[in-house]
Amino acid sequence: MDNFNTKRVKKSEIVQKVKEDKAKLRARKQEIKALPEAERTAAIEQDKQLRKEQKQQTKMELKALSRKDRRAMKKEAKRYKKIKNRPRRFTGWSIVALVVILLFVQFGATASSIIDALTGKHITAVTDSPEALAAREQGGKIAEEIANEGIVLLKNDDKQLPLKDKKVNVFGLAALELRYGGGGSGAGDTSRAVNLFKGLENAGISYNTELHDLYQEVGAKAGVGSKASTGVIQVVKGMLGGNSSDEPKIDYLSDEAIAQAKSYSENAIIVIASESTEASDATAEQLKLTANKRALIEKVAQSFENVTIVVNAGNALELGFVNEFKSIKSVLWIGTPGPYGANALGNILAGNINPSGRITDTYVYDNSSAPASENFGDYKYDNLKYSFLNYQEGIYVGYRFYETFFLNDEAGYRDTVLYPYGHGLSYTDFEWKVLNQSLSEDKIELQVEVKNVGDRAGKDVVQVYYSAPYIAGGIEKSAIELATYAKTSLLEAGQSEVLTLSFATEEMSSYDMNVEEAYVLDQGTYSIKVARNVHDIVASYDLELADKKVFKQDKDTGTPYENRFELAKGEVTYLSRNDWEKTYPSDENISHKAPQNVVDAFSKEPEASTMEMPTVGANNGLVLEDLKGLAFDDPKWNEFMDQFTLDEMIDYVANGAYRTMAVERLGVPKTLLMDGPAGFSYFFKPIEAASYPSEIVIAATWNNDLAYQMGEAVGKEARAYGIQGWYAPGMNIHRTAQGGRNFEYFSEDPVLSGKMAASMINGAEDQGIIAFMKHFALNDQETNARSGNLIWANEQAIREIYLKPFEITVKESSPLGAMSSFSIIGTKWAGANSVLLNDVLRKEWGFDGFVSSDAVFGFMKAPDAVVAGNDLMLDIMTPSKNEKLLKQAYKKDPAGITNGVRTSVQHVLYTILQTYLFEK
Known part of the structure; x- marks a missing residue:
């Protein structure tokens, strides 16, 4: 903003300044438009260069000012920008028109695909049968119960x-x-x-x-x-x-x-x-x-x-x-x-x-005090068509930062934090007594008696945290982390209940990305804390580990750990409690020029596969039901898959929005897959269905049983409606308070998020439907998400914060579905990231369902997806485009694409066999 001094300026003066500047800009645009084409290009470049010089001049002027004047100038510039970018008001048909325009621009949609989308052509849910009405009524009861406990x-x-x-x-x-x-x-x-x-x-x-x-x-x-x-x-x-x-x-x-x-x-x-x-x-x-x-x-x-x-x-x-x-x-x-x-x-x-209820975020006086807020928003590369985000805060998200940064500064903590994570009050009083505690190198177990000593009935939540020993300069560790929790039943005045809370000692380990490339329990004292919230500790017990323990492989699958996301680390300095001041995040001096190796990664042609060309179009006399109960790698699957033609497999993969297609000659039924986390919905038109509180309220109940009941109610409703898949639950992290979909995600903490999601999925899949945990992974802001955000984060933060909810869910509920995110992790879109989808999700964790993309935008391409472990394209606008891309890719790499779509189709069919469609 040019010629803007540091005095306090009235809003009316700023508004007038904005009007004048906009008028000048319009006049300049008209002036350039009137120029010959050659001169027009030169004028645009000249103006661009002038703006860069003015920006640089402003930076130099800022440096020369006193700190007070610099703050004032920045504040006025911010007010100017806010007024300048104030949106127009849109209502009624203007919004409908904009919807259509956005579909054209964002998706490159055709007129026919827009009509299909707006009319919900493929949505065939039957919502008026007696079974549907009964299921919806039951869902309503569960919804109100969640609200009762989530407030x-x-x-x-x-x-x-x-x-x-x-x-x-x-x-x-x-x-x-x-x-x-x-x-x-x-x-x-x-x-x-x-x-x-x-x-x-x-x-x-x-x-x-x-x-x-x-x-x-x-x-x-x-x-x-x-x-x-x-x-x-x-x-x-x-x-x-x-x-x-x-x-x-x-x-x-x-x-x-x-x-x-x-x-x-x-x-x-x-x-x-x-x-x-x-x-x-x-x-x-x-x-x-x-x-x-x-x-x-x-x-x-x-x-x-x-x-x-x-x-x-x-x-x-x-x-x-x-x-x-x-x-x-x-x-x-x-x-x-x-x-x-x-x-x-x-x-x-x-x-x-x-x-x-108990809150699932830390409430602070100033949201900008969170280090993640320093790198949240709109950051675009100058030499690459994508945007980027630096997760410089590392593992210090939410309470992990506040409880660690203010570890020995209670006054500073009180001045910063209004309500700690897990905080919540009751109309009655509860008294706790730890009856037994067993702490070993294998398992932590506590028995806590909760007694209602007040004068009215109520429920209470017991939270268990741990503090691991921190070695300066070693593995980054939060001063305290949630381990597990439990909620009592309704206790009348004077009534008590004994809760047993346990977790594996290994769950207190931290990921060492610098030395071991494995999870590590350092030697030292581990404090196990029974708490009302993260900052209100009722009792604490110590476990001494005489020796360091290294966990080199996943205990369930036996897959060795290793750093898998080195490419996502980028040229970023990450926050460390060893030196808060020198490592504290800032976006002031970050580069908007992508490194050359990153630019090269997006222009690199994929290498042709060395796999053998599989058989297609055979006639082996098998139908899908013949595969029921067989392992994914049973030889009979090969015989069945040999019967598909290439075109059938391409059509199946590319047309995966809210459905999977029928292949009648092979006994493959169609399925209906529906949004959303708060009850069945469709983006473009209303669906009559039970509606639930958002997931942040579900998590605020701290009641796994209620989460299960919601999943169960949704599953029963799905069966009554003829729905086989549910695009839920959303499990991303509240990285900052500003996340547009924080309401749709559980918490700032991965443990609560994972356990809630696992309970919900268990409830739904016990009814024979497919639940899609989403958005896998690092989908923690909405700005630029749909145009491609490169996420730069280190291995420890990726594993301990952003992948942890999904890992817990896979281990505790065996979900049948996953939805990949829009995010580009390092240089690979999540849906084309074989390390994420195959090496981690399937091999390391043992996931055996199928993966759908999120809604498809231009940078999300089917040929990249099917060779990387993403099985369906949730593409309601441009399926024909992705079919065309697959056929073009086939010409360059016949074996690779054929094997890719074949594996994808098999993943989906293996999963469909586990739904209620194939119940005996």
Whole structure:
């Protein structure tokens, strides 16, 4: 931004400056457009060079300023950029038109494929049979139970909750339009959703109808209705930056309105919300209070004695304001709680249900204090068509950073962390007693008696963490890590329950990427901690290891460990607790020029296969059912697969969006595969189905049994509808608070994420359907994801943080499906990364299902996928393009492509044989 000084500038002046600069830019574009073609090119290059020089000049000027002036200038530049990039508002048919445009641009879709997509031609679910209705009703019950246990009581001073006076004033436009879920594939069916006010009524709570009527009038003027948009409309709005909402100016809250409300009740509820959606991330500003929201909170907090904040958001908002006002006595986090979340909220406010949820993220006063936030956003290469992300924080994600960085600085911790990971309160009190503890080199086991010593029934969560010995300059280790957890049943006042919590000692090992290329338990003291949250330790026990232990191979498959992601390490300095200051992440001096070896990797032609050409088109008289119960490598599979023609296999692989195709002559049935994590959905049109809270709320229950019950309910619904596959659960990590799909993923911690996902998958697959754990892997932000993000991360962080949830899930639930991510790990798209899909997923962990891509964009090509372990292309827009690419690749490498599609088809068919379609 040129000619911009460091004084405090009014917003109106910045707006005027933006208008002037935009006018100049439009005039310059017209000027260039009028030039002859040769001069036009030169002028564009000249302007580009001038912008670079101006940028460099600004950097030099910044360096010359005092620190105070530099901060001021950066702040004003940021305000300028925010106003300049403010999105236009799109509604109605303009959004529909943009959907079509985006399909053309993003996918290169044809008109016929767009029609197929928008009409859901292949979606044949039967949702109106008696079995379907019964399954949907059962799903609704489970959904409400999850909300009951997933809502978290963050604060409850003076035991304000449950409400003694069952009359409330409800403030905030967000109350008119609860966010039941996020946008995109994580958006469920909200046609039966209960709104906030109905939820209060159902729980026996009265609300101020005059205040509600006032908000209805204000909401109508602001365009806020009774139902939030979901699915494709919300995603498109997110891609355009149009998902941000704000409160209006509080002029409408006159003295008379406040007086009327106070005469009704001294109880005030303020709902604050933040949208989350697939395809766009939250800005840092969206997670803070806007000026209007702060004004509303100040007005209400200064006017009422008892204020409750309801947080309706799938991202971790900055909530430090709750401690600024004495009247804000309670805070309830409801996340994105599904269609019956309002019932759960009402019942918790009324005391009909005792809250038992625990948060799955660390809540801090300033989200930018997380080191990962330094490298989150839009980073593009100048010499490569892809974007990139540097995971410089290494293993120090979420609580792993805060608990380690502030290990010996409690005051600093309290100034930074508002609510620790795993925090949550109850209306009753629990007393814990560790009855037995057995710590050995093989297994850790604890028996904890939990007694309800309060005066009302409730559930409690026992969390077990460990601290491993850290050797300065050695393997990076968090000061504390989650090992396991358990939740009690409903305990009446005075009742107790003994929980047994155990885990293998090996699970405390860390990956040594520098010396052993294996998992290591260093010599020293391991502290096992029984805790209410990551920072509130109730009891601690020590295990002494006299000798270092090295685990050189996977204990289940026997596959040797080795560094498999050296190419993904890149030229990056990773954060180390051995020297926080010198290794702390920063994006100020990172290079936007891809190294030459990276550029070369994307232009390198694949080498032809040395494999033998398999038989095609044979007539061996076998049908798929003849293979039921046989191992994948049984010789009979070869006889069966020999019968496929090349065209059949290519068609099968390329047409894998929401289905697999039938091959009737070989007894291969078609299957229906459906989104999404919050209940069955289809991106382009509504599907009547049970709808569930988002996965962040499921994880907040800390209840594996409930996760299983949800998976089971989805599985039963699938059987009733005629669905065989479920694109869920989402298992990526909350790397930062800004992740657009954080609502759709469980946690910032891989252990909780993995165990929740495993439970959910066990429930679903016990009903004979295929669950697809996704997005495998390192799919932790939405910005640039669909145009190709190169992820640079070290081996230890990849294994311990980003792959760990998937590894736990494979080991504890044997999932039948996986969905590869958009991410380019090093220089290989995840769906074309044989190291990821074959060496790690299949060989090291023992996965024996099939892998589907995520929705296909231009850099995701079928010929690369089928030779690397990705079996189906989730390609609803350009299947004919991928068929063509496979046939072109076949001409160059007949044996390689034929073997690739053959193996892919076999993976899928082997999996289909394990579904309910082939039950006896």
